[in-house]
Amino acid sequence: xxxxxxxxxxxxxxxxxxxxxxxxxxxxxxxxxxxxxxxxxxxxxxxxxxxxxxxxxxxxxxxxxxxxxxxxxxxxxxxxxxxxxxxxxxxxxxxxxxxxxxxxxxxxxxxxxxxxxxxxxxxxxxxxxxxxxxxxxxxxxxxxxxxxxxxxxxxxxxxxxxxxxxxxxxxxxxxxxxxxxxxxxxxxxxxxxxxxxxxxxxxxxxxxxxxxxxxxxxxxxxxxxxxxxxxxxxxxxxxxxxxxxxxxxxxxxxxxxxxxxxxxxxxxxxxxxxxxxxxxxxxxxxxxxxxxxxxxxxxxxxxxxxxxxxxxxxxxxxxxxxxxxxxxxxxxxxxxxxxxxxxx
Amino acid sequence: xxxxxxxxxxxxxxxxxxxxxxxxxxxxxxxxxxxxxxxxxxxxxxxxxxxxxxxxxxxxxxxxxxxxxxxxxxxxxxxxxxxxxxxxxxxxxxxxxxxxxxxxxxxxxxxxxxxxxxxxxxxxxxxxxxxxxxxxxxxxxxxxxxxxxxxxxxxxxxxxxxxxxxxxxxxxxxxxxxxxxxxxxxxxxxxxxxxxxxxxxxxxxxxxxxxxxxxxxxxxxxxxxxxxxxxxxxxxxxxxxxxxxxxxxxxxxxxxxxxxxxxxxxxxxxxxxxxxxxxxxxxxxxxxxxxxxxxxxxxxxxxxxxxxxxxxxxxxxxxxxxxxxxxxxxxxxxxxxxxxxxxxxxxxxxxxxxxxxxxxxxxxxxxxxxxxxxxxxxxxxxxxxxxxxxxxxxxxxxxxxxxx
Numbered sequence: 053x054x055x056x057x058x059x060x061x062x063x064x065x066x067x068x069x070x071x072x073x074x075x076x077x078x079x080x081x082x083x084x085x086x087x088x089x090x091x092x093x094x095x096x097x098x099x100x101x102x103x104x105x106x107x108x109x110x111x112x113x114x115x116x117x118x119x120x121x122x123x124x125x126x127x128x129x130x131x132x133x134x135x136x137x138x139x140x141x142x143x144x145x146x147x148x149x150x151x152x153x154x155x156x157x158x159x160x161x162x163x164x165x166x167x168x169x170x171x172x173x174x175x176x177x178x179x180x181x182x183x184x185x186x187x188x189x190x191x192x193x194x195x196x197x198x199x200x201x202x203x204x205x206x207x208x209x210x211x212x213x214x215x216x217x218x219x220x221x222x223x224x225x226x227x228x229x230x231x232x233x234x235x236x237x238x239x240x241x242x243x244x245x246x247x248x249x250x251x252x253x254x255x256x257x258x259x260x261x262x263x264x265x266x267x268x269x270x271x272x273x274x275x276x277x278x279x280x281x282x283x284x285x286x287x288x289x290x291x292x293x294x295x296x297x298x299x300x301x302x303x304x305x306x307x308x309x310x311x312x313x314x315x316x317x318x319x320x321x322x323x324x325x326x327x328x329x330x331x332x333x334x335x336x337x338x339x340x341x342x343x344x345x346x347x348x349x350x351x352x353x354x355x356x357x358x359x360x361x362x363x364x365x366x367x368x369x370x371x372x373x374x375x376x377x378x379x380x381x382x383x384x385x386x387x388x389x390x391x392x393x394x395x396x
Numbered sequence: 397x398x399x400x401x402x403x404x405x406x407x408x409x410x411x412x413x414x415x416x417x418x419x420x421x422x423x424x425x426x427x428x429x430x431x432x433x434x435x436x437x438x439x440x441x442x443x444x445x446x447x448x449x450x451x452x453x454x455x456x457x458x459x460x461x462x463x464x465x466x467x468x469x470x471x472x473x474x475x476x477x478x479x480x481x482x483x484x485x486x487x488x489x490x491x492x493x494x495x496x497x498x499x500x501x502x503x504x505x506x507x508x509x510x511x512x513x514x515x516x517x518x519x520x521x522x523x524x525x526x527x528x529x530x531x532x533x534x535x536x537x538x539x540x541x542x543x544x545x546x547x548x549x550x551x552x553x554x555x556x557x558x559x560x561x562x563x564x565x566x567x568x569x570x571x572x573x574x575x576x577x578x579x580x581x582x583x584x585x586x587x588x589x590x591x592x593x594x595x596x597x598x599x600x601x602x603x604x605x606x607x608x609x610x611x612x613x614x615x616x617x618x619x620x621x622x623x624x625x626x627x628x629x630x631x632x633x634x635x636x637x638x639x640x641x642x643x644x645x646x647x648x649x650x651x652x653x654x655x656x657x658x659x660x661x662x663x664x665x666x667x668x669x670x671x672x673x674x675x676x677x678x679x680x681x682x683x684x685x686x687x688x689x690x691x692x693x694x695x696x697x698x699x700x701x702x703x704x705x706x707x708x709x710x711x712x713x714x715x716x717x718x719x720x721x722x723x724x725x726x727x728x729x730x731x732x733x734x735x736x737x738x739x740x741x742x743x744x745x746x747x748x749x750x751x752x753x754x755x756x757x758x759x760x761x762x763x764x765x766x767x768x769x770x771x772x773x774x775x776x777x778x779x780x781x782x783x784x785x786x787x788x789x790x791x792x793x794x795x796x797x798x799x800x
Binding site for chain 1: 429432457459507512
């Protein structure tokens with residue numbers, strides 16, 4: 053009797069610490085995030101065995117929310133490297149991203165409000181994207197295929213109370229950004245975006261080195277086109293802006309993305325001035341143009357459609373089309389400078 | 397034959413057993429209910445919205461192949477987006493083999509219905525409208541299929557778009573018919589597209605009625621094989637209210653049909669009148685471009701058997717260049733049909749290939765004006781030519797579009 057009890061206890065214990073890998077492959081999404089067991093402790097977001105945290109060099113702006121990312125690769129398998137593309141993850145992999153706001157940005161120890169956890173799950177036929185919204189008690193997140201609106205407030209760096217109408221995207225909206233040649237695709241985990249030091253609990257080491265050590269990836273090329281952290285002002289303005297545009301716009305605005313039909317391509321590898329938007333006339337922009345003639349009008353940020361659409365919060369005008377209800381002041385300032393300094 | 401019929405009915409039976417039809421009515425939670433239903437559809441399913449008005453704060457989207465999303469009538473099922481807070485369009489369709497029909501999309505903050513990369517899309521008896529009349533703050537497009545193949549727009553109504561009511565861009569195999577476009581900047585616009593039939597439509601009270609355009613620096617360009625027939629492009633008299641910067645912002649009030657760049661365009665059996673600037677224009681893309689793959693001149697254009705009425709009586713010289721130039725050239729005696737006469741230099745010197753020449757035939761007593769480019773370049777010559785009979789020739793009908 054005691055033995056059986058111990059066995060049951062053991063099973064519960066191991067279950068709690070191991071990812072439910074079969075759920076990643078199942079056709080139906082479970083109703084609760086905890087069913088996957090990505091976290092040992094849901095509320096504190098302590099990852100389970102085999103779930104590794106990671107960061108990107110530059111991150112997509114999502115209404116000033118903070119993001120924490122984890123990757124899960126099934127044991128014994130690894131992703132393969134593809135230059136300038138997202139790593140080719142094996143079936144059964146998962147990318148996990150929790151969006152949250154600190155209660156007070158000046159003192160992170162005051163805690164945080166979890167908003168949603170988005171999952172990208174690699175099925176045998178490709179990626180699926182879905183989001184789970186956190187409950188009030190912050191101990192469980194529930195499947196929200198049709199999305200959800202959450203009103204939240206937080207205190208920012210300057211001590212100002214900020215508020216946001218935060219949208220958890222619906223399943224189709226996930227795909228609006230996560231599209232590569234009409235297939236769902238992650239955006240962040242390209243080798244070039246991971247090429248930075250990360251503080252793991254046991255060591256401080258380049259993420260790519262760590263991933264190789266853990267067999268998450270098998271090999272990488274040395275030449276990576278690594279972007280810069282757009283917030284790091286030791287880099288040139290041009291590098292910072294191109295890195296920002298790449299991670300915020302380039303997944304859609306590329307010849308393989310959803311905004312392919314616009315001819316405006318903002319990914320890091322684009323070099324043709326016209327396709328970068330310089331003196332490029334709008335195509336099917338409608339009132340998104342704001343009455344301006346060019347995407348980027350060198351020397352004149354105030355007459356550049358690109359900046360106009362970054363500033364706007366009108367859903368019929370703003371860019372990106374989803375995932376934003378506030379404007380990103382710091383980036384606007386940077387891009388304003390970049391366009392104004394551009395040679396005419 | 398009997399066997400075939402039996403076979404087909406069996407196929408239909410098995411299809412309908414698996415498929416389901418979901419009915420929804422208006423509620424306080426329409427956003428989530430309808431969006432979730434759209435996500436949960438499976439191929440073969442039908443989602444039916446009962447009569448009533450449905451309100452949304454976010455856009456709707458459909459990404460399942462081979463489904464029908466329908467309402468209960470163009471005036472009965474209203475999708476109202478006046479309170480929209482997020483989403484760049486009212487309804488977005490991104491999957492293949494979709495039919496949407498019998499509802500209206502009102503006051504979307506951006507485009508009303510956008511369809512991207514969706515082959516076999518059928519839009520039937522739908523209405524897109526901005527209810528506050530023509531305004532710069534209205535969304536750009538009513539119907540906006542782009543990068544799609546086999547596009548059908550049938551029996552639709554588009555009102556108040558600040559760019560084009562019905563806009564088909566970078567697509568192939570297109571039919572736009574039996575539709576009405578009014579109080580838009582452009583009524584119907586076919587842009588950078590291949591094989592389009594536009595017929596039995598009414599375009600009136602727009603800035604411009606029907607536009608067939610081609611623009612550079614895009615993944616698909618070199619628009620060709622467009623037939624525009626049995627339409628009414630009449631009384632287009634709304635001031636241009638497009639935000640500046642957009643190509644349609646250059647269209648003067650009172651233009652019936654404009655063909656810009658493109659090859660193999662056949663315009664026949666249309667009623668074209670009441671357009672205060674010019675009933676029909678054939679023009680070159682007017683900006684410099686470094687795009688080497690782009691051909692800016694219209695070629696192989698055939699205009700025949702149309703019925704022209706009054707036009708050019710109120711030229712909108714303040715918008716774009718077309719009206720002002722034409723007004724000056726014609727001394728105020730505006731033609732029904734205008735061709736800018738611009739050709740590549742080698743063709744100016746050595747002539748156009750025979751099969752690329754403009755043909756104008758059997759258009760009643762329609763008047764014509766074009767420019768002779770050589771005389772235009774020389775001093776002391778009047779470049780204006782008005783002899784329409786110079787353009788008479790053999791009509792080579794284009795084949796009809798067949799949707800797959």
